[in-house]
Amino acid sequence: MSATLQFQDWIAAHSGRTESALDRLLDSAQTTPHRLHEAMRYAAQGGGKRIRPLLVYAAGQLGDGKENTEALDAAAVAIECIHAYSLVHDDLPCMDDDDLRRGRPTVHKAFDEATALLVGDALQTRAFEILANANGDANSKLRMISALAAASGSRGMAGGQAIDLESIGKKLDLSGLQQMHAMKTGALLACAVELGGIAANLNASQLEQLQKYAKALGLAFQIVDDVLDATADSQTLGKTAGKDAANDKPTYVTLMGLDYAQKQAKELQETAISSLDGFGEKAQALKDLALLVVNRAK
Template sequence: MKPGDSTSVWLQRSTERLDQAILRYVDEQVSVASGLKSAIHYAATGGGKRVRPLLTYATASLAGKELDQVAGLDACAVALELFHTYSLVHDDLPCMDNDDLRRGRPTVHKAFDEASALLVGDALQTMAFQLIAQSALNDAQKVQVITSLSTAGGMAGMAGGQAIDLASVGKQLTQNELEQMHRLKTGALLRTAVQIGAIAIHLNDQEKKSLDVFASALGLAFQVVDDVLDASSDSQTLGKTAGKDAAANKPTFVSLMGLDGAREFARQLHQEALDSLSIWGDNADLLRAIASKVVNREN
């Protein structure tokens, strides 16, 4: 697929495909706890950039097949987005980042209550693993995907990165320390998104390694751009509270490098990500398009 309108159409259709799959899966859930199901529906269908599942889809497209032809792919993409949404719901809680706005709407604990938000996150996380376990992946793939996702969410991933973030308020971290924190907190799940796509199409270890270079650079670039937008945009554009990091005295790439320095670092990481895809030729154009979407976004 060549860059241009066809790529834009693919991104739009794949996002719609994912949104429909999420809605279908959530609606199919049977629960006597109707209030909890309503809160889960609110969290899971609230939109968002869908970058992670799009990366899974784009990676799977390296096989030259239509998405429908890759067994278990939709289940993996939905699971990944539910897992990501769980992390956002918990991150927004007063005991964590204490935010009132997410994706242009009140956060779950504001729209419902704190206890509901905690349970929504718990449920979304377990629903993600249930989806993978019941998917059309073969048993070996299921183990690989579950291992990848659980690693990304645990102490060696998001939870560990968030713990470092909370402990770093009011401190000045070095660039290496800041990068390490965000490779865990933000980057780990982006890397897993690419890994899952690679697992779904049976790529070999060397092919997975080359894609991990791409995902690692993109994951860090995502956070650098987040820091730039937090410091330079407004809440309406972002869909979440702007200027929160500075107000909370958190170390960021902007506080370390300045706005221009952070923008240049994001550009360098973007180029590193693109360079790592050279071995795939035109087959990786969808991954390139997503990388550009991540770095050039406004929210």
């Protein structure tokens, strides 16, 4: 089987594992209050690329084969709950005011604004609850909870969102833009890899190598996001395209130009891949994910 086909199988298997873990670890829509739980599932189970869970599972393969599979599932679902909560809140009228997400009405359109607010709140809570309740070593779980909180809170994702809000009309320069994205998107992508590494019992120096991969990947991810926002249409993206330009927001494309942005993304992809050299063949899925992130069409 060719390497590409093997990776397609890997993706299919681990996307399936993600969906199944989400289904198992989210409350059923039969749980009171029904409408809230239905809306939480709508938000978290509406497809999407599942890049963060895939990164968790891929990093989870780097150890001695004795990774804690239940902790990996918990980490994959927890990080996807955090990502889903951030999308639900970002889409609200007081933020990006978006009607379309993953090709479907956003949560506040399909339900209502107050429900969308609570859905985001409760998905965040559930993320930490799932990690705390998973089987496995207590100290590892606390490290995971601490890492997820640091990556998603006011010094991570939520903080990056706050900087993004402040930047409208202010014209961030390239280093300001990088800091904003490192917090808003990069921190959670890096956290996905870290959680997988913790579940795989990697040592500190191995986790450090992983962070180099994650940092380059996170930056590449955002550059590609900006390229797609400038070049793809809404139907392909499953969300409103061209919003950055419409909102006069600085992007890698407006600051670097399209050609240079695409060249940078490729270079970062190579940096990400080469930083995994020490892990040998076990790192193949992480390397393939870097290719996938940079070459994606949506």
